[in-house]
Amino acid sequence: MLNAYTGTAVRAAEKPLLDAAQGEALMRRAAWGLAAWVVRELRSRGPVAGSTVVALVGTGNNGGDALWALAFLRRRGVDAVAVPTGERMHEAGLDALRRAGGRVTDRIPDNAVLLVDGVLGTGARGGWEPPRVPKGVAVVACDLPSGVGADTGEVARGVILADLTVTFGALKTGLVVGAGAHAAGRVEPVDIGLSPYLGEPDVSSLERDDALAVFAPPAWDDHKYRRGVLGVCAGSEQYPGAAVLVCSSALASGLGMVQYAGPQRTAGLVLTAHPEVVAGTGVEGKAQAWAAGPGLGSDDEARSRLTEVVEACVDGGLPLVLDASALGLVTLDQLSRLRGAGCEVVLTPHQGELVKLVDRLVPHLADGFADLAKADPVAAARRTAEVLAVVVLLKGSTTVCAAPDGRTLVQNEGGAELATAGTGDCLAGLVGSALARSGPNGPGATVEKAAAAAWLHGTAGTRAASDGPFGASTVPDAIRRVLAGH
Numbered sequence: 001m002l003n004a005y006t007g008t009a010v011r012a013a014e015k016p017l018l019d020a021a022q023g024e025a026l027m028r029r030a031a032w033g034l035a036a037w038v039v040r041e042l043r044s045r046g047p048v049a050g051s052t053v054v055a056l057v058g059t060g061n062n063g064g065d066a067l068w069a070l071a072f073l074r075r076r077g078v079d080a081v082a083v084p085t086g087e088r089m090h091e092a093g094l095d096a097l098r099r100a101g102g103r104v105t106d107r108i109p110d111n112a113v114l115l116v117d118g119v120l121g122t123g124a125r126g127g128w129e130p131p132r133v134p135k136g137v138a139v140v141a142c143d144l145p146s147g148v149g150a151d152t153g154e155v156a157r158g159v160i161l162a163d164l165t166v167t168f169g170a171l172k173t174g175l176v177v178g179a180g181a182h183a184a185g186r187v188e189p190v191d192i193g194l195s196p197y198l199g200e201p202d203v204s205s206l207e208r209d210d211a212l213a214v215f216a217p218p219a220w221d222d223h224k225y226r227r228g229v230l231g232v233c234a235g236s237e238q239y240p241g242a243a244v245l246v247c248s249s250a251l252a253s254g255l256g257m258v259q260y261a262g263p264q265r266t267a268g269l270v271l272t273a274h275p276e277v278v279a280g281t282g283v284e285g286k287a288q289a290w291a292a293g294p295g296l297g298s299d300d301e302a303r304s305r306l307t308e309v310v311e312a313c314v315d316g317g318l319p320l321v322l323d324a325s326a327l328g329l330v331t332l333d334q335l336s337r338l339r340g341a342g343c344e345v346v347l348t349p350h351q352g353e354l355v356k357l358v359d360r361l362v363p364h365l366a367d368g369f370a371d372l373a374k375a376d377p378v379a380a381a382r383r384t385a386e387v388l389a390v391v392v393l394l395k396g397s398t399t400v401c402a403a404p405d406g407r408t409l410v411q412n413e414g415g416a417e418l419a420t421a422g423t424g425d426c427l428a429g430l431v432g433s434a435l436a437r438s439g440p441n442g443p444g445a446t447v448e449k450a451a452a453a454a455w456l457h458g459t460a461g462t463r464a465a466s467d468g469p470f471g472a473s474t475v476p477d478a479i480r481r482v483l484a485g486h
């Protein structure tokens with residue numbers, strides 16, 4: 001599990017050390033770590049000694065880190081060049097650079113091979129005007145790319161995309177969410193001794209082993225009903241394929257059984273693809289969790305199919321994931337009855353669906369919510385999870401999984417190749433599978449099961465993309481390959 005903290009929390013953790021006059025020691029530790037990573041980057045591209053490294057240096061402590069790092073690099077024989085972006089530079093850092101034999105110029109030298117972005121860190125307010133960065137120059141961001149909001153991942157004007165971000169004290173939320181995560185490139189944390197002062201993380205991310213624990217292979221004595229039975233209520237005359245995608249993904253994740261409830265033609269398609277699915281028109285059967293919504297449509301039939309599933313879940317206290325069409329159909333009363341029955345409930349909207357859901361079900365949050373969802377997806381998912389008292393999995397380049405108590409997991413596996421029709425249906429099948437496999441009393445919080453599904457889905461997306469462009473029907477096979485360790 002990786003933990004990330006807001007910039008505000010990291011600054012608060014620094015406070016006792018700064019009060020104890022440890023500021024310069026912290027900065028030197030941070031800069032030493034940054035310099036070490038720069039050396040590694042240089043080595044992977046050519047010689048270290050003699051190469052020109054330029055740092056864009058802002059007026060605050062972020063610039064101070066960059067100056068100290070240049071001073072350390074100068075001692076390794078690097079031609080270390082500072083380019084100030086403001087009226088002043090961190091005094092001690094500048095002294096250190098001068099003493100080490102580094103230089104200050106007003107433009108990026110043509111022979112620079114690597115650029116350190118040390119303009120703005122956690123103290124940034126808004127954007128800035130970056131100089132033109134010559135092509136082919138590696139970019140290493142100091143703490144975070146200048147202009148990335150450390151608390152939200154919102155990106156202001158002027159951000160230079162980094163190949164690597166070396167971040168100090170702890171991962172910042174802004175480096176693992178949305179545009180900030182994209183701008184940061186690879187992220188390497190450097191320990192500067194803040195751990196004892198950091199409280200609870202703002203957000204966390206599941207790693208491979210955490211996610212695979214949810215999708216673990218069966219125990220030697222498992223039988224099909226112990227491995228999980230997922231009920232699927234998806235697909236319609238208009239969107240029959242959704243039913244197949246949900247079932248295929250669920251089966252690929254290794255369940256005891258998939259039960260399908262839907263119209264005959266759609267059931268026929270599902271059975272042609274997967275004869276092992278148990279299909280019927282109603283919800284009767286042995287489902288231990290339900291996935292409802294993909295391709296259901298919005299007519300009366302869709303509404304009554306969803307109602308039937310909700311009632312089955314309320315009756316049996318069963319977990320339920322609601323996706324796509326179901327997000328436009330479910331009522332506040334149904335959600336409250338599901339909660340009352342102790343059901344685990346996960347809603348899986350993308351940004352547009354979340355805004356509509358809030359408009360319809362939580363009108364008092366609707367004002368400005370669309371802007372919030374864009375700028376701060378973590379806050380948007382959290383607020384919705386809290387008021388509806390369910391887990392919200394918000395889809396996008398970052399998948400945000402928020403629990404009603406505020407616990408939030410963010411997953412960045414998978415790239416834009418997943419932005420293709422039907423992949424959301426596959427994800428719904430995986431969330432359903434995670435819920436069915438463990439049951440309401442099984443190990444792991446609901447929000448972790450949702451995040452594990454997002455991890456598997458994203459990782460399968462990356463796996464599928466490595467073989468070229470793909471459509472959603474390729475995802476289930478990639479899921480199997482990820483689980484098989486290929």
Ligand SMILES: NC(=O)C1=CN([C@@H]2O[C@H](COP(=O)(O)OP(=O)(O)OC[C@H]3O[C@@H](n4cnc5c(N)ncnc54)[C@H](O)[C@@H]3O)[C@@H](O)[C@H]2O)[C@@H](O)CC1
Nearest residue numbers: 026027030059060061062120121122123124125126127143
């Ligand atoms: N405080 C500490 O003990 C440590 C801080 N560290 C570094 O310090 C950074 C935070 O330092 P600061 O609090 O000085 O803040 P920053 O260096 O992030 O930025 C603040 C400076 O930039 C100016 N500024 C803010 N927004 C601007 C904009 N849009 N355009 C132009 N100028 C702008 C401010 O007026 C101020 O001078 C961290 O990100 C990290 O790099 C590290 O040295 C580790 C230890």
Ligand SMILES: Nc1ncnc2c1ncn2[C@@H]1O[C@H](COP(=O)(O)OP(=O)(O)O)[C@@H](O)[C@H]1O
Nearest residue numbers: 350395396397415416418419421422423424425
């Ligand atoms: N730019 C992106 N980078 C990574 N993943 C993405 C990106 N865009 C979309 N995705 C993922 O693709 C899936 C799309 O789901 P959804 O929007 O429901 O599509 P559909 O309804 O067509 O199935 C989600 O899991 C989402 O997180």
